[in-house]
Amino acid sequence: MTTTMTNLAARAAGASKIYGSGDTEVRALDDVTVAFERGRFSAIMGPSGSGKSTLMHCLAGLDDLTSGSVYIGDTELGSLSENDLTLLRRTSVGFVFQAFNLIPTLTARENMVLPMTLAGTKPDEAWVDQIVTTVNLADRMDHRPSELSGGQQQRVAVARALASQPDIIFADEPTGNLDSRSGAEILNFMRNAVDDLGQTIVMVTHDPVAAAYSDRVVVLADGKIVDEILEPTADTVFDKLKALGD
Amino acid sequence: MLRHTLRSITSNKARFLLTTLVVVLGVTFVVASFALADSLRDTFGQLSADVNEGIDVQIQAIDEFDVAGQTGNNLPVPASVLDDVRQLDGVNNAAGGIFFFSTFPIDGQGRSPGGQDLSTAVNFSGVQSLDKLVVLAGEAPVGPDQFALSPAAFEEFDFEIGNRYAIESTATGRYEMELVGEIRFGLEDDASLGGILVTFDNETAQLVSGYEDSYQLIGVEGEPGVDPEQLVADIQAILPDGIEAITGQQAEEDFSESFEVFIGPFQTVLLVFAFIVLFVSTFIINNTFNIILGQRVRELGMLRALGATGRQVRGSVVGEALIVGIAATALGIGLGLLGALGLKAILEAFVGDFPSAGVPLRLRTIIWAVGLGVGFTVLASLLPAWKASRIPPIAALREEISIGSRSSRARTIFGVVLAIVGIAAAVGGLTGSGGVQATLSLLGFGAAVIFLAVAILAPLFAGPVVSFLAAPLPKLFGTPGAIARENARRSPRRTAATAIALTIGLALVTLVTVVAASLKQSVNDTLESAVAGDFVIFADGGNGIPxxxxxxxxxxxxxxxxxxxxxxxxxxxxxxxxxxxxxxxxxxxxxxxxxxxxxxxxxxxxxxxxxxxxxxxxxxxxxxxxxxxxxxxxxxxxxxxxxxxxxxxxxxxxxxxxxxxxxxxxxxxxxxxxxxxxxxxxxxxxxxxxxxxxxxSPLAGLRTREEAIGEFQGFIDIILTMATIFLGFALLIAIIGIVNTLTLSVIERTREIGLLRAVGMTRRQSRKMIRWEAVAIALFGAVLGIILGMIFGFAIVEAVPDDFIGTLVVPWVRIVFFLVAAVLLGMVAAFLPARRASKMNVLEAIAHE
Structure with a gap:
């Protein structure tokens, strides 16, 4: 049991998130228990309002639960102060948002190492260089976000998430704003980060094609986990979702 | 559109509160200036009416040298004139009058009304309808050995009827007389002559005041039904050369007007400060409107897309300004009256009670308050309103669009032209041969135009200067410091517009400081090098030394x-x-x-x-x-x-x-x-x-040479301090401006701050980030202001004749203090915006549109 515990990058136990009360009560998460293993690329899927984003936000310490508990590694987030949560995000969690991932006044490189400079720690230069090479952005690193294309900006965002070697990376619709070619680039890159660099990624998406890049898809509907697909393909995911819609 | 305007105001209460506040301060100053001056005028008008009550004709000597009405010589009218006038037909009664300031009785404990307290010798003429003196206790003084005092002397000092006391006259020295009575001025109880009256009989009053066999003036009461104008003509006919007769009404007006010599400048000085405060406010308001409209570009584009004309959009913006201006003016009038009451209380603490109650709110005051308060606010909104009206409907659809502004080339040319006009006006004022009034007006106009030019040109160099000033931030405060520096320079126009209020305030403070320090040094040099005596004796009684x-x-x-x-x-x-x-x-x-x-x-x-x-x-x-x-x-x-x-x-x-x-x-x-x-x-x-x-003797103040020099310098320091306090209001407004801009910037950068927090910026770090951005902006404004202030100060010291200010002194210690103060002001200004930034909900911030 202990070994499996440490093998988990993040997990939720009996997690519920309720907005409002009485007639207007909305159960965004309804007693969800799920775990994400290290070194794997997981996807969370579901229709709009299924609670997939809420689950991710709670797992990442950006939002708190109404009941239940979430863990990053062995750390239970509910017991942490606001400041401790911030420090945890800084060191143990990486983020890629759908849009607006970069601080416009900082260069790509400064954005990439931002969590570390905020912590006042020195980035591992060799590791940073390796990532920069992998995302193929070496010649763009001194540019400001406004001088980068949307795809390039997302690549910098992923690079930032990787740069601090966090325990887990959460990606919220990372390809939602990109054309299919740029999207494929980002997804390939995340796939490689897991396979070659041993990173752990949890991605929220509603796109079956994107989900097909992952090792495992957790499907949510109405705040509950309704299905799980291992080794997904775009077709299997599409079929499952279609079945949900029916 | 009006409903839209109102909704826009009510949905942004905090921002309008801040904008309103700066106008309120300015209007408060305007109203306080007028109300206090009017209160003084009422006081002296009442005094004048009381003194001249019952006098139909006044006879006085003509002082042809009294060009400015300031010598206060009160040339003597021979006592023989009184006898002649009494004989005249149509004259019911006449009395000679002496009001000789600075005659001091010394009480049983050796104390005396000294310093600035009024203590006035008057003559008991025996004609009560004209001198309005009423014996309350004891009897009226008769002969060279008797005097009486007014109730204030008995209340505040140790005097007893029947005892003998020393009396010191600035004109003729020391006497010792018996106190025989208590005599009040005013037939009614509430007459308004302040201070202490020392009453003698006619001849003794002439002796003590040095008016040998003469009076300062003669009051005449006509027979009932006699026309004062006719009486004036009849009396004038028998008067010797150099003596004139005027109506009592004219005398009352002249007397009242003689106080304008100090009320006028007093009011002007306060109004100048009020104008400075409003001038600074204009920049803040303008900047606030610009930022707000920048944030509402999409909304305004949407309005246009829905069919609103450019004119309607413009009207909506100006309407907002109008409402803010009116609300602020109303509040400012109320606060101004309170302020005037406060200032009056302070004045009274220094110079004694004013008999007039309250501070009057005249129509003229209201017109000025509304004109300046509403006028400046609307003026500040015109340019942003014009820009807003040019927002195209497509702006509603575009991701990013900035509101239009003139090309930087046109801006530069305009700024440079303004600068040249301002410098020309200032140089014209300094070198011109016009009077003090013309010089100061030209200087003031020049300074205002130069400030305007600086405000227009500042965005051109705000970026690099801020970069330079904020260079140590990344080293000192890590990433929050680095981001603060970037934020401060990312929008040079906004930074410049925010800082300019501080620039103006500090430029004026620096100017005053440089001139005062130079004046102090010059006074010191003059006294040091010119006076060889070991002691000086000053007229501490206020009106001279016997x-x-x-x-x-x-x-x-x-x-x-x-x-x-x-x-x-x-x-x-x-x-x-x-x-x-x-x-x-x-x-x-x-x-x-x-x-x-x-x-x-x-x-x-x-x-x-x-x-x-x-x-x-x-x-x-x-x-x-x-x-x-x-x-x-x-x-x-x-x-x-x-x-x-x-x-x-x-x-x-x-x-x-x-x-x-x-x-x-x-x-x-x-x-x-x-x-x-x-x-x-x-x-x-x-x-x-x-x-x-x-x-x-309460009249003579002994000081060593060094003490005298120190006293002069202390006096300059007091004026400097008072000017700094008044200009402090401009600095206060500058802080409000920084608060305003930062608050709007924080709102604008909600997503950015959310992102920073998500990737690991602590609340403390986010506060630090905002704080040091504020400091960078404040420092930019301060450095610019201090440089301008020093240039202005140098120019004035150069232009003033050398025998007045001959030495240029740069008060470095104070200037360093100003810089430190600017840093602190920036930190204070950052408090609320920083709090706002640190309290943001990360998730909501990231999702923010």
Whole structure:
């Protein structure tokens, strides 16, 4: 049991998130228990309002639960102060948002190492260089976000998430704003980060094609986990979702 | 559209509160200035009405030298005129009047109303309807050994009817008399003559005040039904030359108006500060509107897309400004009245109670308040409104669009042109030959235009300058510091517009500081180098020192020389001017003077004058020449030039012997004494001896040379401090401006701050980030302001004649203090915006549109 515990990058136990009360009560998460293993690329899927984003936000310490508990590694987030949560995000969690991932006044490189400079720690230069090479952005690193294309900006965002070697990376619709070619680039890159660099990624998406890049898809509907697909393909995911819609 | 305007205001209460606040402050100042000045006018108007009540015609001497109405000489009217007028048909009664300021009774404990307290000698004429003196207790004084006091003296000091007390007159020295009664001014209980009245009979009042066999004026009461104008004409017919009759009404107005000499400038100074505050506010309002509209571009585009015309959008923006202006003005009027009450209380604490109650709100005050308050606000909104009206409907759809602004090239040209106009006006003011009023008006206009030019040009260099000033931030405060620096320079126009308020405030503070420091140094240099005497005696009673005290001092062995000094307005060599008289034969003992020809001790003391080499050349005069002099009372003489001295001395271009003034002059009291010690006597030894000789006279204040210099400097410091406090309001507004901009910036950057927090910026770090951005902006404004202020200050010191301010002093310590203060102000300004940033919900912030 202990070994499996440490093998988990993040997990939720009996997690519920309720907005409002009485007639207007909305159960965004309804007693969800799920775990994400290290070194794997997981996807969370579901229709709009299924609670997939809420689950991710709670797992990442950006939002708190109404009941239940979430863990990053062995750390239970509910017991942490606001400041401790911030420090945890800084060191143990990486983020890629759908849009607006970069601080416009900082260069790509400064954005990439931002969590570390905020912590006042020195980035591992060799590791940073390796990532920069992998995302193929070496010649763009001194540019400001406004001088980068949307795809390039997302690549910098992923690079930032990787740069601090966090325990887990959460990606919220990372390809939602990109054309299919740029999207494929980002997804390939995340796939490689897991396979070659041993990173752990949890991605929220509603796109079956994107989900097909992952090792495992957790499907949510109405705040509950309704299905799980291992080794997904775009077709299997599409079929499952279609079945949900029916 | 009106509904849209109103909704826009109510949905952004905080921002409008801040914008309103800056206007409120300005209007408060305007209203307080007028209300306080009006309150003073009412006080003196009432006083004037009380004094002149029942007087149909007033007879007074004509002072043709009193060009500015400021000599206050009150030339004597011969007592014989009174007898003649009494005989005239249509005259019911007449009385001579003496109001001689600075006559001080000394109470049982040796105390006396000193300093600025009014203590006035008046004559009990026996004609109550004209002098309005009422005996409350004891009896009216009769003869040279009796006097009476007003109730205030009994209340505040230790006096008892029946005892004998000393009385000190600035004109004629010390008396000892019996206090015989309590006499009040005012037939009604509530008459408004302040201070203490010392009442004598006619002859004694003439003696004490130095009006030998004469009065300051004569009040006439006509027979019932006689037309005052006719009476004036009848009386004028029998008056000797140099004496005139005016109606009582005219006398009341003249008297009232004589106080304008200090009420007017007082009001002007306050209004100037009010204008500065409003001027600074305009920049803040303008900046706020610009930022807000920038944030609402999409919304306004949507309005356009839905069919609103550009004109309607413009109207909506100006409408917002109008509502803010009106609300702020209303609030400002209320606060202004409160402020005036407060200032009045402060004034009363210093100079005694004003009889008039309350502070009046005149229509004129309201018109100014509304005109300036609403006017400035609407003015500040015009440009943003015009820009807003040019927002195209497509803006509703575009991701990013900025509101239009003139090209930076046009801006630069406009700014440079303004700068040239401003500098030209300022230089014109400084070098022009116009009066003080014209000089100051041109300077003020020039400064305002230069500030405007700086505001327009500042965005051009704000980026690099902020980068430079904020360079240490990344090193000192890590990533939050680095981001703060980037944020401060990312929008140079906004940074410049925010900082400009601080720039103006600090420029003025620096200007005043540089001029004051230079003035202080110049006074010091002048006194140090010009005065050789060991002691000076100033007229602490306010209205001069009795010349008789000099005779007492001359009996002291400890003293070598006692030099009397006094000013008189005369016509010297055909020109009406203030001339100083002094004890010329002793002058070299107490003043450093370089006599190049002749001797100040030569010739007849009562007929001699000394002139500078420059004046000698200008007037073509040499030693032995005679110069005509005329006095207000008609005396004439030819003075012999006995000495010519090098320029740059204590006395300026010329001075005469005080013996001349003793013979012909109207002033009866001396201005000051300069003393030098006898050989081998120290200050410590001499002091008690001099103090003993002066007795307990409340009129003469003894100081060593160093103490006197310190006192002058202290006085300049007080003025400097007061100016700084008033200008502090401009700085307060500058802070509000920074708060405003930062708050709006924080709202604008909500997503950015959310992202930073998500990837690991702590709340503390986010506060630090905002704080140091504020400091960077404040520092930019401060540095710019201090540089401008120093340039202005240097220009003024250069332009002012050297015998007034000759030395330029840069008060570095204070300037460093201003920089530190600017940093602190920035931190204070950042408090709320920083809190807002740190309290943001990360998730909501990231999702923010």
């Amino acid at each position: 010349p008789a005290l000099a005779d007492e001092l001359r009996t002291l062995d400890e003293l070598d020389a006692v030099v009397r000094e006094r000013f008189e307005t005369v016509r010297f060599n055909g020109e009406i001017t203030d001339l100083e008289g002094s004890t010329m034969e002793l002058i070299e003992e107490v003043v450093r003077i370089d006599v190049v020809e002749g001797s100040t001790a030569a010739g007849d003391p009562a007929r001699r004058v000394a002139i500078s080499t420059e004046y000698a050349e200008e007037a073509q005069l040499g030693v032995g020449d005679f110069v005509p002099i005329e006095f207000a009372e008609g005396g004439m003489a030819d003075l012999e030039v006995v000495a010519i001295y090098a320029d740059d001395t204590w006395y300026g271009d010329r001075f005469l012997d005080i013996a001349v003034l003793d013979e012909f002059g109207s002033n009866r009291a001396d201005g000051d004494f300069l003393l030098s010690l006898a050989e081998g006597v120290t200050v410590e030894v001499a002091r008690p001896a001099i103090e003993a000789a002066l007795g307990d």
